[in-house]
Amino acid sequence: MTPESTPGTRDGQRSPSAVRTAEYPWIHADGRVTFAVPAPSARTVELQPGGHESGLAAGSTLPFTRGEDGLWILTVPPVRPGFYYYWLLVDGVPTNDPNTETFFGYGRPTSGLEVPDPGSDFHDLLDVPHGEVRTRWFHAATTGRWRRCLVYTPPGYDDDPGRRYPVLYLQHGAGEDERGWTMQGRANFILDNLLDRGAAEPMIVVMNNGYALEPGEVPATSGSIPELSERLLNAFGDLLVRDVVPMVDATYRTIPDRSSRALAGLSMGGRQALSVGLANPDTFASVVAFSAALFDPLDPETAFGGALADADAFNARTRLLWLSAGTGEQRFDEALTSMESVLAKQGIRHHTYRSQGTAHEWQTWRRSLHNVAPLLFRG
Numbered sequence: 535m536t537p538e539s540t541p542g543t544r545d546g547q548r549s550p551s552a553v554r555t556a557e558y559p560w561i562h563a564d565g566r567v568t569f570a571v572p573a574p575s576a577r578t579v580e581l582q583p584g585g586h587e588s589g590l591a592a593g594s595t596l597p598f599t600r601g602e603d604g605l606w607i608l609t610v611p612p613v614r615p616g617f618y619y620y621w622l623l624v625d626g627v628p629t630n631d632p633n634t635e636t637f638f639g640y641g642r643p644t645s646g647l648e649v650p651d652p653g654s655d656f657h658d659l660l661d662v663p664h665g666e667v668r669t670r671w672f673h674a675a676t677t678g679r680w681r682r683c684l685v686y687t688p689p690g691y692d693d694d695p696g697r698r699y700p701v702l703y704l705q706h707g708a709g710e711d712e713r714g715w716t717m718q719g720r721a722n723f724i725l726d727n728l729l730d731r732g733a734a735e736p737m738i739v740v741m742n743n744g745y746a747l748e749p750g751e752v753p754a755t756s757g758s759i760p761e762l763s764e765r766l767l768n769a770f771g772d773l774l775v776r777d778v779v780p781m782v783d784a785t786y787r788t789i790p791d792r793s794s795r796a797l798a799g800l801s802m803g804g805r806q807a808l809s810v811g812l813a814n815p816d817t818f819a820s821v822v823a824f825s826a827a828l829f830d831p832l833d834p835e836t837a838f839g840g841a842l843a844d845a846d847a848f849n850a851r852t853r854l855l856w857l858s859a860g861t862g863e864q865r866f867d868e869a870l871t872s873m874e875s876v877l878a879k880q881g882i883r884h885h886t887y888r889s890q891g892t893a894h895e896w897q898t899w900r901r902s903l904h905n906v907a908p909l910l911f912r913g
Contacts, residue, residue, distance in 0.1 A: 574604025
């Protein structure tokens, strides 16, 4: 190992996503990142970044260089702050980096690189009161299966048994699962930090798996991402409205009415939020979509079950319609611009936000949650 590849010889830090016993990935003071993989018998080792818009080499496969000791080293140019999926190709075989925690993305467990932002700590683990992320298993009649959701309860939830809370239903993106918003998105830390400053209303957050299978339907194989079809949207909507919301209201101290429920999501989950939330106004009064995967032309007379056809009725019953995208995710940004135009022409009250310099990535969605949470369940 050369001095250049030895963490102790230069300024920087381990990635927060590294396992506690690993020195790598190492983030240099200038933003470059060094990866190291012990594979003395391998002929080739490559890094495969996830995503066509990733800040980690924009999806290109990157070769490692083998050292005499069998340690393979790769240093990449400066990487902007955020979270990035990646995996290794060892002699062409996909495998995860043993130096990092694993994260579920792309329909499979993957490695992940977290690059801290020295100028921002809104999603960091800080010395503030913390809520609790609970695991809840329930049997869904609509799917005939046992399912798992994660439930964030705010600080002090167990201290005041008489207090009830509004609920945010928060959905992941395609190829991810219910763990995405805590493992990759750090939603619990974002809310903890906002609540410590009094910047948001204390709320329960329910993170559910967005893939709903009908009874007898076979799940997709590992590593594949099912197409976001109308059938999948409808199945998830049925699951959420008929199974999840009643279960949450029966299990947790919620305020069980539409005005105290919001549905939000990213990418696939953003489309689900719009399709399910706007079509079920008796269940959700607020709808939030980050980088919504909604690219077809929007007909305001028929879209979302005709929810946009009568602007006066929509504006009267909707507490918040909030949309966002990153300026670096061209297709999703253009889709947001198109939807803004339709909504404005129709007279639909809405709010938009653009994350500057970020693409279709978790930093966009972390910022989006941080910006919209203070608006939920207030006013």
